[in-house]
Amino acid sequence: EPEVTQTPSHQVTQMGQEVILRCVPISNHLYFYWYRQILGQKVEFLVSFYNNEISEKSEIFDDQFSVERPDGSNFTLKIRSTKLEDSAMYFCASRHRTGGSFYGYTFGSGTRLTVV
Amino acid sequence: AQTVTQSQPEMSVQEAETVTLSCTYDTSESDYYLFWYKQPPSRQMILVIRQEAYKQQNATENRFSVNFQKAAKSFSLKISDSQLGDAAMYFCAYKKSSGDKLTFGTGTRLAVRP
Numbered sequence: 335e336p337e338v339t340q341t342p343s344h345q346v347t348q349m350g351q352e353v354i355l356r357c358v359p360i361s362n363h364l365y366f367y368w369y370r371q372i373l374g375q376k377v378e379f380l381v382s383f384y385n386n387e388i389s390e391k392s393e394i395f396d397d398q399f400s401v402e403r404p405d406g407s408n409f410t411l412k413i414r415s416t417k418l419e420d421s422a423m424y425f426c427a428s429r430h431r432t433g434g435s436f437y438g439y440t441f442g443s444g445t446r447l448t449v450v
Numbered sequence: 451a452q453t454v455t456q457s458q459p460e461m462s463v464q465e466a467e468t469v470t471l472s473c474t475y476d477t478s479e480s481d482y483y484l485f486w487y488k489q490p491p492s493r494q495m496i497l498v499i500r501q502e503a504y505k506q507q508n509a510t511e512n513r514f515s516v517n518f519q520k521a522a523k524s525f526s527l528k529i530s531d532s533q534l535g536d537a538a539m540y541f542c543a544y545k546k547s548s549g550d551k552l553t554f555g556t557g558t559r560l561a562v563r564p
Binding site: 378 | 556
């Protein structure tokens with residue numbers, strides 16, 4: 335079964351450093367997402383991306399965050415200057431166009447980001 | 451803004467028994483989708499079941515079924531014949547018909563006793 339692949343599975347970074355989280359969505363999917371889950375808390379929407387632009391973003395997704403689909407296969411989330419509170423599990427997800435109904439996303443296994 | 455509430459932080463069920471996980475939500479929309487996602491220790495989010503709000507019939511996927519009460523804004527998940535592999539965190543999620551954002555509840559951790 336096709337999968338959404340995220341790398342690395344765990345990343346440790348120093349506060350203030352830039353970090354890039356990588357995702358390879360399912361190949362025929364057109365819509366891409368990032369969510370995050372701070373340990374022990376609920377999963378929160380960060381951003382959605384379609385047709386090479388952001389279609390929706392949350393208040394969490396401030397100027398420190400950016401997304402890119404640099405080569406038509408990878409989908410990346412960049413955090414410019416990490417803070418301690420950015421420590422979380424980051425999930426990538428994707429879906430294809432489904433006409434009138436929405437069948438849900440496929441999530442990746444997540445990248446655990448630890449900021450020290 | 452839409453909110454999703456899961457009032458049971460933890461639940462426990464005996465293997466082979468049935469358990470129901472509760473979820474309520476708040477929305478002013480009439481058309482939307484509801485989901486249950488399972489998050490095992492591997493942390494991957496796995497779609498268990500989905501419900502379209504305009505459909506009266508409750509969704510069913512093998513041992514998993516929902517009780518969707520639109521007027522009460524309630525969307526509970528019933529797991530029948532519980533198995534050890536069902537042990538996980540379960541998240542209820544909402545999406546309005548337009549837009550792509552999923553709004554999640556805080557989750558219910560389900561333990562399955564052998």
